[in-house]
Amino acid sequence: MNANSSRPAPAAAGRPSPTLEDLALAAGVSRSTASRAINGGSKVSAQAQAAVDAAIVALGYTPNRAARSLVTRRAGSVALVIPEPDARVMMDPYFAAVIMGVNEALRETDLQLVLLMSRAGDDSARTIRYLRGGHVDGAIVVSHHRADDWVESLGATGLPTVFIGRPWDTESGIPYVDLDNFEGGRLAARHLSGAGRSKLATIAGPTDMTAAVDRLQGWLQGLREAGLQPGPVIHGDFTTAGGADAAARLLAEAPDVDGIFAASDLMALGVVDTLRGKGRRVPDEVAVVGFDNHSIQAANGLGLTTVAHPMADIAAAAGKLLVDAIANPGELPEPVIYPAELVVRGSSVA
Amino acid sequence: MNANSSRPAPAAAGRPSPTLEDLALAAGVSRSTASRAINGGSKVSAQAQAAVDAAIVALGYTPNRAARSLVTRRAGSVALVIPEPDARVMMDPYFAAVIMGVNEALRETDLQLVLLMSRAGDDSARTIRYLRGGHVDGAIVVSHHRADDWVESLGATGLPTVFIGRPWDTESGIPYVDLDNFEGGRLAARHLSGAGRSKLATIAGPTDMTAAVDRLQGWLQGLREAGLQPGPVIHGDFTTAGGADAAARLLAEAPDVDGIFAASDLMALGVVDTLRGKGRRVPDEVAVVGFDNHSIQAANGLGLTTVAHPMADIAAAAGKLLVDAIANPGELPEPVIYPAELVVRGSSVA
DNA sequence: GGCTTTAGTGGGAGCGCTCTCACCACATGG
DNA sequence: CCATGTGGTGAGAGCGCTCCCACTAAAGCC
Structure with a gap:
């Protein structure tokens, strides 16, 4: 396409990159005018602008960020x-x-x-x-x-x-x-209760993160609205392994659970895994809802119901x-x- | 676009950060000595060094990267x-x-x-x-x-x-x-053949990446050494979904496969998923080896045999x-x- | 005509830093 | 005695850029 822009400055070792001074010289204008032209200044004549533009291409000029930063007091x-x-x-x-x-x-x-x-x-x-x-x-x-x-x-x-x-x-x-995490948790609760599940539990995220707290609050609110008991709340760490662990604990505590909301898809993956490991069929015996809509969830054989999280x-x-x-x-x-x-x-x- | 960048001052904060000059003044030395002290110069007396160190703490001095960059010609x-x-x-x-x-x-x-x-x-x-x-x-x-x-x-x-x-x-x-990708592929081949599998296939990675090519070459070499047929080679894109797709194609092509090497754990996850979906038991009917030793592989119920890749x-x-x-x-x-x-x-x- | 205005320009100054160099004191060597 | 280090120091010169200000030339207004 453009022959002379293809190799502007290979310049092994020696050649220092052109400065604004060089550029101004090549364009036949002053340093100030060159600077104005580069920064889209309004007070530049058409031909000065053109000359500078041409010189930029010819020299392969790139402004020195450090110098610019120094004077503008912006890091860039x-x-x-x-x-x-x-x-x-x-x-x-x-x-x-x-x-x-x-x-x-x-x-x-x-x-x-x-x-x-x-x-x-x-x-x-x-x-x-x-x-x-x-x-x-x-x-x-x-x-x-x-x-x-x-x-x-x-x-x-x-x-x-x-x-x-x-x-x-x-x-x-x-x-x-x-994301409206509260609403996300609420949607999960409404969905599971709407699907006829009533012995619900959640694998929540770590309590020191607002996203986890909000999802849990939304979930509890949704259950309340559906007239259901809050059910067990187990905390995981958002990871797959953590979800698997939490599910095992959950099953020990509430063996008759028929719906689980995991606050992340990664945890949901672990949950499904544990459920299957214990011989529970998903979704027949236990329905699972995740959170995040990760691409990884495709690995699950059946798709994972989840709350979309356009991160x-x-x-x-x-x-x-x-x-x-x-x-x-x-x-x-x-x-x-x-x-x-x-x-x-x-x-x-x- | 940002032509109105006429705001040189550091905005609200007010207090301009101290310069080297300020530091030198506070330490009772010259700018040069302060600079030497900061940069671990060898020619600084103990008391000058101490004075500068104290002043740094007192003023909360941080060198201005841009200014330093400008003169050292290093971006940092x-x-x-x-x-x-x-x-x-x-x-x-x-x-x-x-x-x-x-x-x-x-x-x-x-x-x-x-x-x-x-x-x-x-x-x-x-x-x-x-x-x-x-x-x-x-x-x-x-x-x-x-x-x-x-x-x-x-x-x-x-x-x-x-x-x-x-x-x-x-x-x-x-x-x-x-990583020694070639050897990794070879290890996978040796492992599967050593486990008594003989109808082997691989889900390789994209052909435009050296890692994928090397793993495949190693795999083929390993099969050769074991005296086995190379078997089918299907290319995936290193993702879970890609692995699932590739496995489906593989099963259509070679229904009697009893060992699969997937060139990434993500693909292996998809492979296992597809196998199970088609009713094949893993590892009884089909053994699967992945690559990368991802933490995600824990989601697989059974652990995934894989080649460690300390990324x-x-x-x-x-x-x-x-x-x-x-x-x-x-x-x-x-x-x-x-x-x-x-x-x-x-x-x-x- | 004298003035202001306006578009455009170029000459400085200086951002905060490092680095060279001249310099000083005090050792050492002949 | 001078010559020669040697550890320590400070003044000054920039690095490449932006911005302020002084300046010109052409145009507008009374």
């Missing part, structure tokens, strides 16, 4: 903070979806995504120091637990911050994007919110809540 | 390049493991991880321009396909680059870290290799190959 990057200490939980494809979504939102901007993962306690200090150090223009925080109180203090630093998933402290008005979309929305917040500092955007939707498949209906 | 960051166009494949926990591993390797350095994902064709041009623009000090490329030829040209730009997984073009001497370790090794390559430019490190190990579980032995 945003952090994705994952305060997740456990490598196993990190394996959850949830994070992959989040990363993709945020990346998607940043595509049109010239912001780059910096990953910040903290594990041990000491690391969180390091993370917050980094965030406050002005090394990024904003932050997106995902999957934070109640113990991660430092995260909330971010809002006070003036660094634009958006949460994915409702934070524990909504008082501070930090914007966030989330990538949610992450992308959070990314856009952050971009806006950076552009218009001061104004706090409203939280965005995605509606919950039930996807009915074979695991809950005969 | 490395890119993790994921040339993966398909969101669904991205869901593979593989990437989470890679990200964690690389992050781990970078922990001790002050390099930050920048994520670069390219999807459509146009994006790859953008990506390579970014990489050549000197915005990062090095790059790690993961999961690259044969069509991503631009990736290989990176080596010629002088940008330190390390591959995770053997690249197609090893001539250029680009360092890489990989996080491999990624961490790649990270270290890159850090070394950045520190010592010019010398190309040798590739690192991790040995393959078989993990025997219930899916292949009665």
